[in-house]
Amino acid sequence: MKHLFDYLLPYRHWGLIRQFAGRDVAARYRQSWLGTVWLVLTPLLMLGVYTFVFRNVMKQKWFGLDESNLSFALRIYAGLAVFNFFAECVNRAPNLVREQPHLVKKVVFPLEVLSWVNVCSALVGLAVSMLLLVGLSAWELGSLQWTALALPLVWLPLLPLCVGLGWLLSAIGTYVQDVGQLLGAALSALMFLSPIFFPVEALPEAARGLMFLNPLALVMSQTREVLLLGQWPDWALLGWQFVACMAVAFVGAAFFKTARVGFADVV
Numbered sequence: 417m418k419h420l421f422d423y424l425l426p427y428r429h430w431g432l433i434r435q436f437a438g439r440d441v442a443a444r445y446r447q448s449w450l451g452t453v454w455l456v457l458t459p460l461l462m463l464g465v466y467t468f469v470f471r472n473v474m475k476q477k478w479f480g481l482d483e484s485n486l487s488f489a490l491r492i493y494a495g496l497a498v499f500n501f502f503a504e505c506v507n508r509a510p511n512l513v514r515e516q517p518h519l520v521k522k523v524v525f526p527l528e529v530l531s532w533v534n535v536c537s538a539l540v541g542l543a544v545s546m547l548l549l550v551g552l553s554a555w556e557l558g559s560l561q562w563t564a565l566a567l568p569l570v571w572l573p574l575l576p577l578c579v580g581l582g583w584l585l586s587a588i589g590t591y592v593q594d595v596g597q598l599l600g601a602a603l604s605a606l607m608f609l610s611p612i613f614f615p616v617e618a619l620p621e622a623a624r625g626l627m628f629l630n631p632l633a634l635v636m637s638q639t640r641e642v643l644l645l646g647q648w649p650d651w652a653l654l655g656w657q658f659v660a661c662m663a664v665a666f667v668g669a670a671f672f673k674t675a676r677v678g679f680a681d682v683v
Contacts, residue, residue, distance in 0.1 A: 423528045423583070423669040424576070424662075433529050437536035455544045459500075463493050470613065479615050486556045490549065490644060495612030495636040497545035498574070502632055503603050504538045505578035510589025510596045512582065517683045527676055528669070531582030535575065542571070553643045563642040563649075570638045570649050577631055577661040580668030587675035591682055611636050631661065 426433060445454055467489040470476045477483075478491050512530040519525040546567060554560040589595040610632050616624055627633050634657055641647040 420666060420669045420673065423673070424579075424665055426526075426529055426532055429526050429529045429532075432526070433532045433536055436529070436533040437540075440533060440537040441540050455541060456548070459493070459497070459541075459545055459548060462496065463489050466492050466496070479618050484556065486552065487644070490553055490556065491615075491640055492613060493545075494549060494639040494643060495610065497542065497549060498571070498632055498635050498639060499607060499610060499612055500545070501538055501542040501574065502578060503607075504541070505535055506581055506585065506599060506603060507596075508534050509582045509585035510593075510599065512586040513590045513679055514593075514683055520679050520683045527679070528583065528672060531579050531586060531668075531672075534582050535578045538578070546571075549639075549643055557644070561643065561646045563646050566642045566649055567639065570635060570642060570654065573631070573654070573658045573661040574635060575661075576658070576665035580661070580665030583665075583668035583672035587672045590675070590679055606630070606632070615640075631657065 422428070467485055470492065471485055471488050476488075478488055509531070512534055513520060513527060516527075516530065519527065519530075550560065550564050550567070553564070585595060585599070610630055611627065616627050616633060616637055619627060634653060638649040638654065642649055
């Protein structure tokens with residue numbers, strides 16, 4: 417159990433995680449002309465495309481609300497920011513160990529930190545999304561909602577969820593290379609089964625409970641509530657979700673700890 421807590425609280429390796437995460441972010445944009453400007457430009461371009469398609473081409477409204485294009489865009493982007501962070505972490509997870517054979521075979525390296533590196537590098541994009549969401553929502557509403565201060569707490573359960581899935585999927589992906597292909601299809605389905613382009617309230621009453629089995633649904637809904645509606649999150653639901661995500665992290669850590677003994681034989 418002590419070793420599992422070391423996985424979940426890697427304070428001894430924080431310097432290593434920060435170094436690898438910074439290197440990972442820098443490597444993504446090293447060969448591009450605009451560099452890290454893409455961190456801001458990409459979500460803005462994506463936001464504009466989705467708003468144009470859903471608002472101007474398909475003539476959609478948000479659950480019957482007659483609101484400005486920016487408000488509509490922010491409702492969509494609140495869901496997309498959460499999904500994109502989750503999808504980035506999950507998509508890369510199966511190859512975390514397989515792409516680092518020198519760390520597996522040649523040196524004594526705490527392989528469990530690779531999942532933390534993956535999540536921390538994705539957190540840079542999520543932080544940019546948070547700044548854009550807070551800034552644009554304050555612009556649209558005329559002032560910053562005090563409830564926006566709760567946004568980091570609303571997103572907090574994503575951290576143990578993505579780290580735990582990183583351990584689980586990287587361990588499986590080291591032995592079974594097809595995992596990445598399956599995840600691509602699963603994430604495509606999850607995107608349209610999550611309340612990104614519609615609110616949970618648009619579903620029939622009987623289906624709303626099932627929607628919240630999706631771990632992203634509550635985060636997306638409460639992101640909109642704290643940013644755009646000026647409502648504090650449901651602390652009880654948020655607490656239960658954090659506990660459930662911590663359980664995923666424990667399971668992922670235990671599985672990774674057991675599976676890692678054979679990594680050197682297959683990488």
